[in-house]
Amino acid sequence: MIDLDRFDFEVECPKCSFATKIFYRDARLRDVLICRGCKANIQLNDHMNECRKARRQFHTVMQELENAIAKLNNITIRL
Ligand SMILES: [Zn+2]
Structure with a gap:
């Protein structure tokens, strides 16, 4: 993945x-x-947890893509 x-x-x-x-x-x-x-020290700030949310959405989409490809070809492809 x-x-x-x-x-x-x-x-x-x-x-x-x-x-x-x-x-x-x-x-x-x-x-x-x-x-x-x-x-200098640079403190990174994940404002409003946007990075966290984007990562979760990205995982969901990638999982859906894997499932869709698997259905099309009847094989398992790990992305
Ligand atoms: Zn600097």
């Missing part, structure tokens, strides 16, 4: 604008990063 947690993207430091790569998981767990530019 594809896991959204392993997707990465870049965020900019609010102090120095240095771009840092983070994983979706870091945002979901509200991790604290250290900026590689100015060494």
Whole structure:
């Protein structure tokens, strides 16, 4: 199963604008990063639990897709 947690993207430091790569998981767990530019602590904030909700919806959709493909081909495909 594809896991959204392993997707990465870049965020900019609010102090120095240095771009840092983070994983979706870091945002979901509200991790604290250290900026590689100015060494400031960056507290990630999953505002309104949007990351958590998106991950759950993504899992549901992927499960439905797996089921649909399995019905079409009568085989099991693990995505
Ligand atoms: Zn910085």
